[in-house]
Amino acid sequence: MSLRQSFLMAIKNIMSSKVRSLLTMLGIIIGVAAVIVIVGLGNGMETYMTDSFKSMGTNLLTVTVLGRGSSRSVSVEDMYQLLDDNPEYLDALSPTVTYNGTVKIGSESLSSSVTGVSEDYLYMKAYEIDRGRDLSYIDMENRSKVCVVGSYISKEFFNGNPVGKEIKIGGNTFTVIGAMAEELESEEGSTDDCVYIPYTTAARLSNTGKISSYTFAVVSEETISESKAIIEEKLEKIFGSDSAFLVISLSEILDVMSQMIDIMVTVLAGIAAISLVVGGIGIMNIMLVSVTERTREIGIRKALGAKQRNIMSQFVIEAATTSALGGVIGIGMGYMFSEIATRVISVALEVEMKVIPTVGSVMLAFGISVGIGILFGYLPAKKAARLNPIDALRYE
Amino acid sequence: MIPLIEFRDLYKLYPMGDTVVHAVDGISMTIYEGEFVAIVGQSGSGKSTCMNIIGCLDVPTHGSYFLGGKDVSKMNDNRLAEIRNKMIGFIFQQYNLLAKLNVVENVEVPMLYAGVSKSERRKRALEVLSRVGLSDKIKNLPKQLSGGQQQRVSIARAMAGKPKLLLCDEPTGALDSRTGKEVLELLQEIHKEGNTVVLITHDNAIASKAQRIIRLEDGKIVYDGPAKGAPKQVSVEDGGEA
Known part of the structure; x- marks a missing residue:
């Protein structure tokens, strides 16, 4: 008996009790949809963040001077000197003064x-x-x-x-x-x-008159770490300490935040995946009931020449098909909820963040749901395959 | 000539509490191809156990069973399934059709497990269905048919795989006397076409339609000979054995 026939038989059986099949799939549907939405949400968050960071400039290094007492300070000229000394790393500079x-x-x-900014900002x-x-x-x-x-x-x-x-x-x-x-x-x-x-105007108008923030543009994003090191080295020389200033690169922050989002998404998706396991147990439960209900059918099939592996594959394929069908419905629901989430976020938070399910997560969710069907269908299938045909035929 | 069925000193024992029940108690018999044999006995005579062993649904405790010259008494589950599939066509009292499959699909089931191609399956199923006179019902579900029609589907199913042996377990047990008679006549015709038929029954009237009768009592053969001239024994209705 070919795989295709087993598959068609499984579809037939699933369709013959739609409500039960749907309820059986529910755990898988919810699990798959949840995984897809969560991964999509993380994906959207990352895309949104990357976009907004990019618009702020990932080629930029922000230097904040915290100062160290009043004796040592860094002047605008010092910073421009730094720029001129390192043309292979640093491209442009602007002091930034926030005026309130x-x-x-x-x-x-x-x-x-x-x-307040320079002409290059x-x-x-x-x-x-x-x-x-x-x-x-x-x-x-x-x-x-x-x-x-x-x-x-x-x-x-x-x-x-x-x-x-x-x-x-x-x-x-x-x-x-x-x-x-x-x-x-x-x-x-x-x-x-x-x-x-102009930053000069802003500095004069603000109360302190001090310029404590600078933005550098680097020549290439690839050498941003080196560029950062050069600035840090120079400032450390001036202040004699590395705690008097902060050099922040947006691309580094972006990396760290992306990483954090990845971790968060993985953890959340893992939690959602628990529902897949619960769904698998639900499938196993129903398959066990189904084996008992269909004892007579199994007996007839065995009497007519079905081998253990025929019965086995029939039930495993049925479980896997149920689960896979649940997976497909879950994927559909996942896409639907992602769309809904995108709209809710744009209305509720006024943020244009798109919840985009990733192809990887969809494939993974589908694969896992089929795998769970096979895994949890195995035990009931084994039970069915081992039934004694005489007992099974007598079963009422 | 190799017998189709040969029991050699065959026993089937079941432990029951402290005692051992001898369901089949040292039976030896041979059935040749082309015969029409009725195995008769009352409830508890061992005829159902016999039928299970003949049908390769069960294996004997002692002794040997040769089916078509092959010793099947020591075979494992999967080998037995293969033998059942190739050698034996079952006709059950309760028809045992698969409720979710239509008539032609039911007839195709044994060929499905035999690995017959789809087109060949359909062709053969339609042939045997026309043989039992159900060509107009091929898309019906079993529950849409009368008992007699369902039994004819099961006869078609049994014949579809071209087995060596048709094994009928009380084939008329669930039918009224008129349709029961029709089914018996059909079996007689099928036998005349050259098929081997073994019929298990408790009913002497039905057994008398066969050529040869093997009567069992307490797991032993008490009569084995032509149906004509078999000792007329008053049949005790038991009704308890399916």
Whole structure:
């Protein structure tokens, strides 16, 4: 008897008691769907994070100077010297000064972020200028009160043409010299809701006047670790300690976070996979009942010449088919729930995170469900195959 | 000529509590190809055990059983299954059709295990079904047929694999007398076509349709000879044995 016939027979038997078969599969369906959604969720999280980190620049190193007493400090010139000394590693530099002044356009107050940066910053971040011009070296020298605005401000308040208009930041009047191209969706609070001013201006306007944060762009992402080491070495020389500063690379953070997400997803998927085992036990239970119910059928088949392996394969294939069918339904459900989760996340959290089931997880889930069917179908099948045909034929 | 069935001093013993029951108590007999033999006996006479051993569903405790010249008394489960499949066509009292399969699929089952190809299976199944007069019912499920029709399906199933022996266990036991008679007539016809038929029954009237009668009592043969002239013994209805 061929595999195909056993398979068709199994399908026939499964179809002849639909409700029971569906209930039998339920554990597998839930398990497979859960694994797929969880892995999809992790996948989506990772993609979302990678994307948002990329938009922040994975080629960037952020240096935060914590300082060590008042005696030793690092100047902007020191940092530019570092850049000039290492052209093979470091590409560009911008001091960054976060300015906590409120942005006002006319009588309206905005919560836009205001950052003092160098003329290279937008280039480093790969931000595009849509209208007007970028900040320039002259603006730094003159501590000009000029600014470049993000597309949200440009579109929302100036109909996309803000160049030459004036905005107030912390009570000071700034002239808009440029507008950035849209990065995300020009929404409030997004990357597009921002104002960049010369770092010299920002430093003077802020209370402390100190510049304690720098961003380097590296020549190549591949040498980011080496670049980081160079900066750390220089700063350690200046401060005589490695605790006075922090050099952070986004790509390193991304790696660590990806790793953490992977671990989390693996653990969660493992928990979900427990449901697969429970589902397997459910299949075994029903198969045992089925063997008892079909004792007479087994007796007839054996009398007519079925060998032990014929009966065995019939029941194992039936269990595997039930389980595989559950797996297929589970995969369908997994995709459906992933779609639902994507929508729920975008509505509830206002985050465009897609829950994307991975092909690997789908294949794995299907493979495991077939495997579980075979594994848990084995015992009932063995019981069936060993039935004595005389006893089985007498069974009522 | 090699006998089709040969029992040589065959015993089947069952332990029951402290005693041992001799279900078959030293039987020797031979049945040749082309015979129509009825094995008759009352409940407890050992005829069912005999039929199980003849049908290779069971093996004897002592003694030898040669089927077509081969000693099958020591064979394992799988070898016996193969022998059953190739050599024996079973006809049961309760028909024993598979409820979920339709008529033609039921007839195909033994050939399925024999590894006959799909087209050949279907061809042969349709042939034997037309032989038993059920060509118009091939897509029906067993429960849609009358008892007589179901028994004819089971006869078709038994014949489909072209076995050496048709082994009938109370084939008319579940039928009314008229359909029972029809089924017996069909078996007689099949026998006349050259098939070997062994029929197990407790009913002398049915046994008398055979050529030869083997009467069992307490696991021993008490009569073995032509059906005509067999001692007329008052049949005691037992009804307890299936």
